[in-house]
Structure formats: C-alpha cells, structure tokens
Amino acid sequence: MAVQSLYRRYRPQRFSELKGQEHVVRALKNAVANSREGHAYLFSGPRGTGKTTTARILAKVLNCENSKDGEPCCECGSCLAVQEGNSFDVIELDAASNNGVEDIREIIAAASLGSPGRHKVYILDEVHMLSKGASAALLKTLEEPPSHVVFVLATTDPEKVAETIRSRTQHLQFHLLPVDELEAHVRWVASDAGIDISDESIHAVLRQGGGSARDTLSALELAAATGGMVDEVTPVDEFVDALIEYDAGRLLAAVAHTVNFGRDPRTIVNDLVRHMRDAFLTQMAPELVQLPEDRATEVAAQAGRLGTPRIVKVIETLGLAINDMRNAPDSRVVLEVALVRLVHRELQMGIESLLARVERLEKELENRPQIAPAPVNPSTGRAVLGGRVAQDPSAPAVRPEPTPAAAPASTSAMSIAAVIENWNDGVIGELKGMRRAVALMAKPTERDGQLVLMVDNEPSAKRVNEYLSDLSTVIYKVAGGKCVIVVETRSEEPRAPKAKVVEEVAEEEFVDIEEIKQLPTVSNKATETNLADAFPGSEILAEDA
Ligand SMILES: [Zn+2]
Known part of the structure; x- marks a missing residue:
C-alpha cells in the first residue's frame, strides 16, 4: 500500500x-x-x-x-x-x-x-x-x-x-498559523497517525515548518521516517553566531555546508530572514513571536548580542538579496556576497555608511594643512605649477614667497586664463551628473596666479570642495598642467583666502554619485516589496485600515 x-x-x-x-x-x-x-x-x-x-x-x-x-x-x-x-x-x-x-x-x-x-x-x-x-x-x-x-x-x-x-x-x-495552533495540530496528527515523537523533535518540526501547515507536516513525516531525527536544515544559529562575530569565513562555510546538504540558496536566505524576523520581534514585540518558549528565549539572547540596528540591517540586506536572486544566474553568489557585506564593515552600503564616509572625508579635508598659494621658483621667477612641490622634502628648497602683485603673465596665469575662457565647453562640457551640477555653481576667476572658483554661499562651497578632485582633473587638462585652485564664497574678503590645494586624492576616497544612484530605491512600492520579502507571510496594511 x-x-x-x-x-x-x-x-x-x-x-x-x-x-x-x-x-x-x-x-x-x-x-x-x-x-x-x-x-x-x-x-x-x-x-x-x-x-x-x-x-x-x-x-x-x-x-x-x-x-x-x-x-x-x-x-x-x-x-x-x-x-x-x-x-x-x-x-x-x-x-x-x-x-x-x-x-x-x-x-x-x-x-x-x-x-x-x-x-x-x-x-x-x-x-x-x-x-x-x-x-x-x-x-x-x-x-x-x-x-x-x-x-x-x-x-x-x-x-x-x-x-x-x-x-x-x-x-x-491567508496567514501562517500561530505556533500554538500548529503545535496542537502536529501533536494531534502525530498521535492519530501513531507517530512517537519527542517534544524536542516536535519543536524542531515546528521550526522547520515556519508556520506553514504543509511544510510542518512534511517535516513531521520526515522526522517520523528517520525515527524522530530532525535535521535543522538551515543551521540558522551558526549563521547568526558568525554574524555576531563578524566572521566571513564561518558564514561562507555555513553556506557551503547547507548547500551541500541540498538546501537551495533561496531557501537558505528565506530561512535566515524568517529567523531574523523572529529575532527582531523578540526585541520589539515579544508577544508576536511565534516560537516555542525555550526557543524564543534563545533567539532573544541572540538578538540582544546582535543588536536591533544590525538585525534590521541583516533583514534589509537579505531582503534585497531575495530580490537580486530573481535575476541572478547563480543565487549562491548573491547570498554569499550579501552575507560577507554584512560582516565587512567597509562594504556595508547603507546610506548611513555613505553619510559617515562623507563626514569623515569632510573632516579630513578640514584638517589638511593649508598651503601657501603658488610658490615661486627663485631660479626662474615663475610660479611653480601644482602645490605639492613645497611639501616635497626631496625637492630643492623653495621659499613660498608671495606672488608679485603685478606679475607678468606667467605660464600659470595663461593656462588659468585658458580655463576661464573654456569653462563652459572645456570644463563643464566634460563633466556629468553631480560633478557637472557642482561645476555650474562656480564662476572661475584668476587672482595671483591661482584659479579662484567663486560660489554664492557656504553650502555651495562645500559641494564644490567635495567634488574638487574630479573637477581638478578636467581643469588640469584644459590648463595643460596643475594649478592652484581656491574655492571662495562671494561674501569672503579676497584677502587671505583659504587656499585649498588639490592633491591626487585617491578616487575611492570620494563618494561616487553613481554609487549613491545604485543604492536601493526607497519608493513606497519598492519598500513594500522589500518588506513583504523580508517578512514572509506579512501583509502591508493601509494606514487607514
Ligand atoms: Zn456532499
């Protein structure tokens, strides 16, 4: 039969x-x-x-x-x-x-x-x-x-x-079943079908079923077939411990182990999200946690060690991974990248971390030593192009002297004139997106062999300074070499300008606008989808509902 x-x-x-x-x-x-x-x-x-x-x-x-x-x-x-x-x-x-x-x-x-x-x-x-x-x-x-x-x-x-x-x-x-109702059902089915199963196995079965009557009974059936043995198919505790320890290697090992066990990466990520949701609830709304009591206590302890902000981060990141998996040829890679991102502080791509980076860079720029404008090479009497010479200890001693007020047109002044003349086509025309918008804020003038970028106010100055590294690359091209670039607001007195010498700032230190564009959109629709993905079985209620 x-x-x-x-x-x-x-x-x-x-x-x-x-x-x-x-x-x-x-x-x-x-x-x-x-x-x-x-x-x-x-x-x-x-x-x-x-x-x-x-x-x-x-x-x-x-x-x-x-x-x-x-x-x-x-x-x-x-x-x-x-x-x-x-x-x-x-x-x-x-x-x-x-x-x-x-x-x-x-x-x-x-x-x-x-x-x-x-x-x-x-x-x-x-x-x-x-x-x-x-x-x-x-x-x-x-x-x-x-x-x-x-x-x-x-x-x-x-x-x-x-x-x-x-x-x-x-x-x-239709909703997932409350755990007590499902537990009662499982116990009744087990006794009716003559399955002898321990309390511990029942709880493991319920955990695997995740509120789905069908999945729970399938797990019960499997447990019965293996004499009450219940394999925790996705070792969620191992994943969470690795997250707590910021241990990427352990996470990848857990993925490998679970995949080898025959678990699909999509299922793993769903299991993890479901578990993290429970962890989240133990912190925010313990009465909504649908777990047997001992398990709820364990999960609450995990959640305490992980902290609510990180739990939210994990749910968000894995929710996005679920979306990404729909179009990815290899869903395991998506899962692995998402997990590594969660333990690799530098890779965390939230808007908060970007803001933190911007803030850090601003501080660094403020603390950067201010360098006297346009040093002059005494042997030639000409302004030295670029500001680094004065700082270079191996370079012959160069005394930073004030540039003569009425200096004859120097190479620098001529090249700066070229920049001013070609500002629209040569500079702005070469820039895109945010960089272009920033360049449009500035009006270039020349003073004392320096290129002065005039802006209307402090916020504009801040923006221009943020993108100065990119602007200067284009400016140097038009100028045919390096020159000193100063950003000034119109209200500032022309004397003692805060010279900001642009150096070769590593590209990755600057926040790339493309990076920001590629961040998850925050439209309501996307948020709802992400939420729905992050909380399987949830429904989005309208505010007036
Ligand atoms: Zn009938």
Whole structure:
C-alpha cells in the first residue's frame, strides 16, 4: 500500500477543519449558505497555508447534494469525486507551468459550455505567473463571467497580479498559523497517525515548518521516517553566531555546508530572514513571536548580542538579496556576497555608511594643512605649477614667497586664463551628473596666479570642495598642467583666502554619485516589496485600515 503523505491524509475536508484562517472561512461559509458566492476570488498567502485546499472545499460545497450551513457533506457522489480528484466540476491549473494564452483560452472555452445546475470551479494556482496575454484573456472572462462558474485565483504574490484582475475578485488573505495552533495540530496528527515523537523533535518540526501547515507536516513525516531525527536544515544559529562575530569565513562555510546538504540558496536566505524576523520581534514585540518558549528565549539572547540596528540591517540586506536572486544566474553568489557585506564593515552600503564616509572625508579635508598659494621658483621667477612641490622634502628648497602683485603673465596665469575662457565647453562640457551640477555653481576667476572658483554661499562651497578632485582633473587638462585652485564664497574678503590645494586624492576616497544612484530605491512600492520579502507571510496594511 502506497503511503499517503501526512499532508494529504490530514488535509481539511470541511471549512471547519481549516486551521488559523477563520476570517476566510467565515466569509466563504456565509456566502455559500446565502447563495451569494462570488464569481472570482483571489486567495493570497504564503505557501502551505491552505489556499488550494480551501478552493477545493468551496468547489465541494457548491456542488454538494446535501450541503448544510455552508459546509459540504463529504459523503455524496459529488463530494467524493472532488475528494478523489476526479470531479469534472473542479479544474485545477498551475499557472507556473501552464502560463500561456492558449492554456487560458482552453479553460475559457470549456467554462463557457458549463453544465446546467452545477458549479464549475476553476482553480488557477500561482496566478501571478500568467503571461501578459494569458492575463488579458483571463481578464476578459472575469469581466463577463459565465454563470455557475467560480474562479479561484491563488497566489503567493498578490502584488504581482495585475490590478485589473485583482479589482474584479474578492481578495481573501491567508496567514501562517500561530505556533500554538500548529503545535496542537502536529501533536494531534502525530498521535492519530501513531507517530512517537519527542517534544524536542516536535519543536524542531515546528521550526522547520515556519508556520506553514504543509511544510510542518512534511517535516513531521520526515522526522517520523528517520525515527524522530530532525535535521535543522538551515543551521540558522551558526549563521547568526558568525554574524555576531563578524566572521566571513564561518558564514561562507555555513553556506557551503547547507548547500551541500541540498538546501537551495533561496531557501537558505528565506530561512535566515524568517529567523531574523523572529529575532527582531523578540526585541520589539515579544508577544508576536511565534516560537516555542525555550526557543524564543534563545533567539532573544541572540538578538540582544546582535543588536536591533544590525538585525534590521541583516533583514534589509537579505531582503534585497531575495530580490537580486530573481535575476541572478547563480543565487549562491548573491547570498554569499550579501552575507560577507554584512560582516565587512567597509562594504556595508547603507546610506548611513555613505553619510559617515562623507563626514569623515569632510573632516579630513578640514584638517589638511593649508598651503601657501603658488610658490615661486627663485631660479626662474615663475610660479611653480601644482602645490605639492613645497611639501616635497626631496625637492630643492623653495621659499613660498608671495606672488608679485603685478606679475607678468606667467605660464600659470595663461593656462588659468585658458580655463576661464573654456569653462563652459572645456570644463563643464566634460563633466556629468553631480560633478557637472557642482561645476555650474562656480564662476572661475584668476587672482595671483591661482584659479579662484567663486560660489554664492557656504553650502555651495562645500559641494564644490567635495567634488574638487574630479573637477581638478578636467581643469588640469584644459590648463595643460596643475594649478592652484581656491574655492571662495562671494561674501569672503579676497584677502587671505583659504587656499585649498588639490592633491591626487585617491578616487575611492570620494563618494561616487553613481554609487549613491545604485543604492536601493526607497519608493513606497519598492519598500513594500522589500518588506513583504523580508517578512514572509506579512501583509502591508493601509494606514487607514
Ligand atoms: Zn456532499
């Protein structure tokens, strides 16, 4: 005799047997009892929370010969046919594998035929995977649904279902089960199926199931098959310890170990996010933690060592990794990079760390020794190009003398004149983005053999100084060599200008605007998606909800 999986064997057959989805059950039972069922439902929620099971119960009760109070009898021919999966009234389609327009057309053609007095229920699983054409075909049918046809569209990702389709459905949301409810269910199933299992194994099973009834029963089945042994498939504690210790090597070893164990990187990252969410909740809202008590205590201790800001950082970074994995050829690399980024302080790419870098650089620039303007080489009487000569101990002694007020046009002055003359085409024209915007703030003039960049106010001066290294590269090209560049605000007295000599500042010390552009966008949409990804099973509530 083939062993029936626990999940199938204990699959709810009536609305009253569904666990943890009371709001859905109430809505559907009332609708059926009053013959006011809708033509199209959208069931959304995490996997294994009973979406297709509920759709089948709905199909059963709509065609049941002896339905009572919105529940099927589960004994009549129609009910048994649905239960055995050979009813002609229930058509299930997995949109993930049949997502083409032809598949949908076929369904629609069949739907329009109908059978008098009976309800046909079409269950489209993973409906967000439908192609554009198929979605359009489905939408047409939903606009004018044949009578006696009920569409149940199931999805784990309602945000990806076209709004036009969503708006024509009744949207019912399924939730992960509360841990106590699931634990009671697991214990009941275990005893009913004659599985002898320790408390410890039950808790491991619940942890693996993560609130999904299907995953939990699968884990229980596996535990039963291995004599109560439960493998913690993703060793989340090992990952968290490595994060706490800032140990990249240990993280990568944990990834390797887990992947070798047959765990998909996408699953690993989801396991980690789920765990970090629990850790976050132990700090912010312990009453919402859905973990057995001893485990909750352990996780709270971890969370305390990691600290809430880092927990949030981990959730954000891994949430982005989940997104990135969708388009990445190798999801393991995405996971590894995300994890290493979390323990490599220099690689942390948050806006805060960028701001911190900007601040640090500003301080460094302020503390940089101020150098006298344009030193003159006594042997030639000419201003020395570039400011570094005076600082170079190996260079022949050069006395920084004030440049004669009415010096004859020096090379420097001539090249600076070239810069001023070609400011628009030669300098601004060569710059892009933020650098260009910054250059536009400055008006170049020449004074005492120096290029003076005049700006209107202090904030502008700050911006120009920030990008001075990039500007100077272009300026030197136009000037045909280095020159002293001074940034001044108009209000400043021309005397004793704060000379800022540009040196070869390493490119990576400057914040690159492209880097900032590539940061995660913070539009509401993206945030919602990230949140939804970071908190599997969560739903975004409108503020007025
Ligand atoms: Zn029946």
